[in-house]
Amino acid sequence: MKLPASTEWVLHCATTLAQLEPGATTSAAHLAEYYDLAAPYLAKQLQSLVRAGVLAATTGPRGGFRLARPASEITLLHIVEAVDGTSSPYQCREIRQQGRGALRPEDCLRTCVLAEKMAEAYDAWRRSLAAVSLADILASLPASAPARTRSRLESLR
Amino acid sequence: MKLPASTEWVLHCATTLAQLEPGATTSAAHLAEYYDLAAPYLAKQLQSLVRAGVLAATTGPRGGFRLARPASEITLLHIVEAVDGTSSPYQCREIRQQGRGALRPEDCLRTCVLAEKMAEAYDAWRRSLAAVSLADILASLPASAPARTRSRLESLR
Numbered sequence: 001m002k003l004p005a006s007t008e009w010v011l012h013c014a015t016t017l018a019q020l021e022p023g024a025t026t027s028a029a030h031l032a033e034y035y036d037l038a039a040p041y042l043a044k045q046l047q048s049l050v051r052a053g054v055l056a057a058t059t060g061p062r063g064g065f066r067l068a069r070p071a072s073e074i075t076l077l078h079i080v081e082a083v084d085g086t087s088s089p090y091q092c093r094e095i096r097q098q099g100r101g102a103l104r105p106e107d108c109l110r111t112c113v114l115a116e117k118m119a120e121a122y123d124a125w126r127r128s129l130a131a132v133s134l135a136d137i138l139a140s141l142p143a144s145a146p147a148r149t150r151s152r153l154e155s156l157r
Numbered sequence: 158m159k160l161p162a163s164t165e166w167v168l169h170c171a172t173t174l175a176q177l178e179p180g181a182t183t184s185a186a187h188l189a190e191y192y193d194l195a196a197p198y199l200a201k202q203l204q205s206l207v208r209a210g211v212l213a214a215t216t217g218p219r220g221g222f223r224l225a226r227p228a229s230e231i232t233l234l235h236i237v238e239a240v241d242g243t244s245s246p247y248q249c250r251e252i253r254q255q256g257r258g259a260l261r262p263e264d265c266l267r268t269c270v271l272a273e274k275m276a277e278a279y280d281a282w283r284r285s286l287a288a289v290s291l292a293d294i295l296a297s298l299p300a301s302a303p304a305r306t307r308s309r310l311e312s313l314r
Contacts, residue, residue, distance in 0.1 A: 012271065121285035122282065
C-alpha cells in the first residue's frame with residue numbers, strides 16, 4: 001500500500017501557496033525550484049489539484065497557481081485524493097462466491113463482513129485526513145514561516 | 158494506494174481456518190480449490206502468514222495449515238500486514254530540506270507536520286483493523302457457517 005511520491009510534493013506545494021498574500025500566485029517552475037523537483041511532472045500534479053478544485057490556475061505574464069478557496073476549506077484529504085484518487089486500497093472480488101466453497105448469490109446480498117471491516121479502516125484513514133485543513137497546518141508552523149516563504153519565492157523571480 | 162489482491166485471499170482463508178475443529182488442518186491445495194485461486198501463489202501467501210505467526214504449518218499425510226493461536230488473538234491487521242508489510246503508505250523524503258526554499262537542518266529537528274498528520278491517518282487505519290479479531294468475524298457469520306465450511310472442505314479430500 002503506497003501513495004505516490006508526488007503526495008509529499010503536492011502537500012508541501014499547497015502549504016506553500018497557502019502562505020502567499022491573497023491573490024498572489026506562483027508558477028510550477030518556481031515551486032519546482034523551491035523544492036528541487038522535476039518541473040514537468042510537478043506541473044501535471046498541480047493540474048490535478050486544479051481539476052480537483054483545490055488550486056486555481058491563472059494565465060498571463062504573472063500567472064500561476066493559487067489556492068482555489070480559503071486554506072480552512074482545503075483538507076489534506078482533498079489534496080491527497082486529487083493525486084491518488086478516491087478508490088479504496090482493498091479490492092473485494094467476491095471470492096466467497098467462487099470455487100468449491102462458493103456461497104449462493106442469495107446468501108451474499110449483504111456486503112462481506114471482511115470487505116465491510118476493510119472499508120471501515122479506510123474510512124478511519126479518510127476521516128483523519130479530512131479533519132486537518134491547510135489552515136491547521138499553517139497554524140502549526142513558526143510565526144516567521146510565511147514571510148520567509150514569500151521572500152524565498154520572490155528571490156526566484 | 159492499493160493492497161495486493163491476495164489480501165482478500167488471506168482474509169478469507171484465515172476466516173475459513175478459524176472454522177475448523179481444534180487441531181484440524183487444511184492444505185493450501187484445498188483452500189485454493191475452495192476459493193478457486195492459484196494454488197502456488199496462495200501457498201506463498203499462506204507461508205507469509207506462518208512467518209508472521211498467524212498460521213502454523215504441519216507436515217505429514219494429513220498436514221496443512223491451522224491458526225497459530227486462538228481466533229480472538231488474531232486481528233485483521235495481523236493478517237493484512239503479513240502479506241503487505243508494515244510500512245506507511247506515505248513516504249516523507251524531506252523535500253522541505255532541498256531546493257531554493259530548503260529549511261536548515263536545525264529547523265527540521267521535529268518531524269514535518271505534514272508527515273505527522275499522514276502518520277496519524279495511517280495509525281487510524283491500523284487501529285481500526287487491530288480492533289477486529291477473527292473471532293469477531295466468526296461471530297458475525299450465520300450460525301450454520303462453520304458446519305457448512307467444514308463439510309465443504311471435507312468433500313475435497
